[in-house]
Amino acid sequence: MSPAVTHPAVQFLAASATEKHRPLIITLFAVFVVATLVITVWAGRQTKSASDFYAGGRQFTAFQNGLAVSGDYMSAASFLGIAGSIAIFGYDGFLYSIGFLVAWLVALLLVAEPLRNSGRYTMGDVLAYRMKQRPVRTAAGASTIVVSIFYLLAQMAGAGVLVSLLLGITTDAGKVLIVALVGVLMILYVTIGGMKGTTWVQMVKAVLLIAGTILITFLILLKFNFNISDLLGTAAKNSGKGSDFLNPGLKYGKTGTTKLDFISLGIALVLGTAGLPHILIRFYTVPTAKAARKSVNWAIGIIGAFYLMTIVLGFGAAAILKPGDIIASNPAGNTAAPLAALEIGGGADSTGGAILLAVISAVAFATILAVVAGLTLASSSSFAHDIYANVIRKGKATEKEEMRAARWSTVAIGAVAIVLGAFARDLNVAGLVALAFAVAASANLPTILYSLFWKRFTTQGALWSIYGGLVSSVVLVLFSPVVSGNPKTSMFKGVDFHWFPLENPGLISIPLGFLLGILGSLLSKEEPDKGKYAELEVKSLTGIGAH
Template sequence: MNPTLLPSEGALVNTGIFVVFVLITLFVVYRASSQNTSSDYFAAGGSFSGAQNGIALSGDYLSAASFLGIAGAIAVKGYDGFLYSIGFLVAWLINLLLIAERTRNVGRFTMGDVIAFRMRARPVRAAVAASTLAITFVYLIAQMAGAGGLVALLLDVHTGAGQALVIAVVGLVMMLYVLIGGMKGTTWVQIIKATLLLLSVALITIFLLGKFGYDMSHLLREAAKNNPNGEAIFAPGVQYGKSALTQFDFISMSLALVLGTAGLPHVLMRFYTVPNAREARRSTVWAIWIIAIFYLCTLVIGYGASALVGSEAITAAPGGENSAAPLLAYRIGGTVLLGIVASVAFATILAVVAGLTLTASASFAHDIYANAMRRGKTDSDSVVRVARITALVIGAVSILGGILVNGQNIAFLVGLAFAFAASANLSTILYSLFWKRFNTTGTLWGIYSGLGSCLLLVLFSPVLSGASDSILPNVDFAFFPLKNPGIVSIPISFICGAIGTFVGRERPDEDRLAEMDVRSLTGIGVSRG
């Protein structure tokens, strides 16, 4: 038997465990669902504590990129793979220090509430919704690609049609979570998933270290032996040190990772599920601790996979780099542990895509339908109905996108989503909260320039064409050399937002500006009805 693949009876066990998990969580979603108003559906009525929301935040944030992509990147590329973890973790300091409390106080359901608070609402909400949908789509297809790679490994599915079917099933289950449970049901799925994920990586780390007599040096020596890069995996440069171009690519990716979290719509939306700003801060602190512990475990898991499985066996397996953690689990604990890890990985994907879909559908229903199209003259039932229809459309589109990018490293794909978030949203959020002169023209210039430049550079970069690992490897129309455009598109957004502010003729509404200042600092006037 090929050591990288599972026996057929193991595949049945893994499938059974996954089906049981889905059924249990669907029952939890159904029991937790409470959707009498749009506040219940979009923000769970602000009913979660800081600890609960912090666990859910980590569950929403620790995606398939973290569990599968980063572990695989460390196993194959070593230290350069761990750089993803550093960027993902450091990014939370911006949320803690600048974003969480003020966003919670100013907004109601979506990021559009914050940015449009003192601007002309219709064009700004439309722009925010466009950026939210774009970021969500890029993030979603990364999770769908992770689902395809994981099941390809578990069931030994090599055909494109088989993996496409798997991605479709994941998308359908995700739609059920969102349609049935809304934010409250989705939050409980994320809490369950985060708890299981942390326990799983902790157990794998303990069992793995036990294999080497709890001697980390021994583990690292074996990792170097089973990696063609040898001891170079312990220092920077295996992936990003080959040339000046790859070094610029690393800087660009790092900017996107560190700055992108503060602009992720599904992360910002979670701050509305707590009753006050104090709980928003507490939830961020809880999330930081959980995420830090998780990434320390993935460092051991990544090098452990290189030591026990070998980087060449990992890259040759169905799913490529993304198969490192499941293959390591199989080597450590056999079929049962692999089944548990695989179920947790699926739970990770399902919980994250459910949160993303809910955020995108909320943005369209609340920002575009209720406020831009109906000018606020609508009722909760119709808004929730539009959100559900939007969730179905988004689910269908993300399934197609996931099939298209299946096989790409999902940590890299999520890095692109972070670049879109930092480029389109970060400048306008910070300017709205901290710059009194900022106006509607600056908002529109900032969002559309960041979103447009990021999209253009990705389309004409090696991500899409011109390289052996491109989505379209047989054609070449790339003119932008970097795989992550953050180093260019993020400054463009800040610069255009500032220029647009001075070009625009409108002056800020002093009354709304004063109200926003008071509300963002004190929470006075906040309503969750």
């Protein structure tokens, strides 16, 4: 891997701010890390059972869970990736905000309440209710782990570019070390605190992120006298693209391929949330289905306000920074928001700029740590509960053994995320998350919906849907321009083995996942258990017999 090219002006901008005020920056980071570790240890002491570890004892209120869900959802992709995409591509970058927000309506209307009523700890509980336990749980566990690792890549990439900017690190080795540090912290959060610790960290992070975003949004609007038209006009002029910056087509729409890529991205974003494992397990932390539904309402309000502010963050960065400096700092634009904070605070030589950069970067780092903890918990829970306890041990594992398996799997998943994250550090984190959404919508969503709402669905249909959606989406990503073929933005530069032209596989893999679920069920010789389906239907819609 060749080191990222850093523009001298950007290097000076970051280095002068951090060198002069490095003690302040390190102190802010240290305060957050120590505070969250204290919360994790406190929560860990209250984690006595599997229910505590997997679902936080189902003791969180709708507002608390809504705050935690929004904290889980507003990841590095939201704060760093979307702002960077808007700063570079204008209108087309803003499409990420729309897609992420609209996706919550699908989650609210289709899966939040039925999933809470039907499952216990994981997605596998729902899928295996009326299917053959071992093959379906194995498939659900594999899918959960793969989707989580894709999402983890984005957070690791965000952590690498963020802390590198802050500390003036330009070497590959230094950036890999940062990724490893984040991985170690996330392993500690999950192994010690479980769901309780992770939930409290996410709540704290959500409050910090919203407060920090409000502050930067206010300062950017103040600079332009709260005149949105002036802000957008300056951004368009400063971008060098003119009016094209504010119109569709700068990234998507120029060719037939980019038009298809836009459709693929849109489908993945809108459908992906309802299949994300770390979001789905959040519905199990509340005591009732009503609370699950209310928590999604709270999350929609909080997330909606945040994504409206990303418009100001992205276009504000484009208006006050040189586009060449944004790209030179990070080719994917991930540092646009922190650089904008530095500039709006008074510049690299000012105390105000350094303080604002430190605060916003600490908030972004908090965002990354909280999300990676949630993702790791989702994947380790699925391995321990679905694969270890119900497949390997055939339901004979004790709670203590199950929790031990979850902790060891956390270490393994963290190690994999560290290794892959080192390769993904120069990719736009919003784009990486969109890939995770595509995999989730291809493998998980069809199976969840068919299990809940289709009487004819069978074990074979579930396996075809999960494995077909999972394999097709992953293979298409591996042979797409995201991995190779583009000398500037691909994960592996200098090689080209891509044959799939789209950056997002959703247009192909999502319909394929749904279609395979239908074909597998209709061609199956297995007779669906109508009694079990009737039980699941009553349970999912009314909550009778729910945990």
